[in-house]
Amino acid sequence: MQGRDLLGMCALRSRSLSVDAASILKTKEDLRSKYPVGSVDLELDSKSEIAVIRLCHPARRNALSGKMMAELNDRITELKNWKGRGLVLCGGISPSPASFCSGGDLKTMSGIMSEGPSAGMAMCALMQDSMVKLRALPLVSVAVIHGTAIGGGAELTTWCDYRVFTTEGSVSFVQIKMGLTTGWGGGSGLMEILGRRKTLKLLLAGPKISLRCDDAESWGYSDATVSVSPGDDPAEKGKEFLLNSVLNSELDSGVGRAVKKMVASVAVEPCISNSLDKEREVFGEVWGGPVQQAAFAQFLKR
Numbered sequence: 001m002q003g004r005d006l007l008g009m010c011a012l013r014s015r016s017l018s019v020d021a022a023s024i025l026k027t028k029e030d031l032r033s034k035y036p037v038g039s040v041d042l043e044l045d046s047k048s049e050i051a052v053i054r055l056c057h058p059a060r061r062n063a064l065s066g067k068m069m070a071e072l073n074d075r076i077t078e079l080k081n082w083k084g085r086g087l088v089l090c091g092g093i094s095p096s097p098a099s100f101c102s103g104g105d106l107k108t109m110s111g112i113m114s115e116g117p118s119a120g121m122a123m124c125a126l127m128q129d130s131m132v133k134l135r136a137l138p139l140v141s142v143a144v145i146h147g148t149a150i151g152g153g154a155e156l157t158t159w160c161d162y163r164v165f166t167t168e169g170s171v172s173f174v175q176i177k178m179g180l181t182t183g184w185g186g187g188s189g190l191m192e193i194l195g196r197r198k199t200l201k202l203l204l205a206g207p208k209i210s211l212r213c214d215d216a217e218s219w220g221y222s223d224a225t226v227s228v229s230p231g232d233d234p235a236e237k238g239k240e241f242l243l244n245s246v247l248n249s250e251l252d253s254g255v256g257r258a259v260k261k262m263v264a265s266v267a268v269e270p271c272i273s274n275s276l277d278k279e280r281e282v283f284g285e286v287w288g289g290p291v292q293q294a295a296f297a298q299f300l301k302r
């Protein structure tokens, strides 16, 4: 039903994501040099044939700095030709409390806001480019949500094919409280996963709704709940989920990649590109507004 809704939307609009590669490259160079903290790390496990992308910025609950936004795009691009089967997206291992990602690094976001509207739109376009590239990979992807996924961090969880929550995991789309709409593709991702009514409810509730593992399952947002003991690597839980519940290890991985490639290019994908264009446009209408300015200033002066 949700897919059919999207196909209907697609028939009405036929534009595609219109951001050129040179602009993306320039944005990455800019963000890398101006906000150079944290890292996004990639591990290629040839035994399981599953790659892991880790968002590592423990001092700020894995918030994405400018450098990390650029590196996330780099790491996803590096995976395009990797001959594996799966991908796990998770927060970097950090001391308690666990965190998936606390969204955009508010120091980076404030800096971008002070540069004027075009810098905000360029950041948004870069993150959407990463989402489109991740979805198009011939790897089946899962986000392992261990700790909080907030704001843009919550948006990242919509990018993957599946979501696994640990018993400490939660997702909260706080954007409205920060004076923003989704700008990293989360609106389009949510529409595909939850449909219109639940997407509206979640985005309008903002921090009032924090989906923990049980709620996430009943909302249809989570595909599994797992428990993680101290010292465990949550990424391993993502690999187990993919190997036990999705990937068929008895079959040829090349054919498996072809299946994912096919699913990633048919039906809703053309619509996602169109809806990302719209999402970026609406994001630009609120970016830098008074609610955002006040919310960012309040957080940063704590």
Ligand SMILES: CCC(=O)SCCNC(=O)CCNC(=O)[C@H](O)C(C)(C)COP(=O)(O)OP(=O)(O)OC[C@H]1O[C@@H](n2cnc3c(N)ncnc32)[C@H](O)[C@@H]1OP(=O)(O)O
Pocket: 059, 060, 061, 063, 097, 102, 103, 104, 105, 106, 107, 109, 148, 150, 151, 152, 153, 174, 175, 178, 180, 183, 184, 299
């Ligand atoms: C794309 C649009 C967006 O993503 S807008 C950003 C949306 N994100 C947010 O509003 C999350 C803001 N952060 C929080 O609500 C809390 O810090 C959360 C994540 C719930 C963690 O709370 P708690 O466990 O009490 O830790 P804390 O607040 O003391 O934070 C620890 C240190 O991390 C920092 N931190 C956290 N989140 C960010 C962030 N998004 N950007 C920059 N820094 C962040 C805190 O400032 C704190 O740093 P410090 O130890 O005081 O130096």
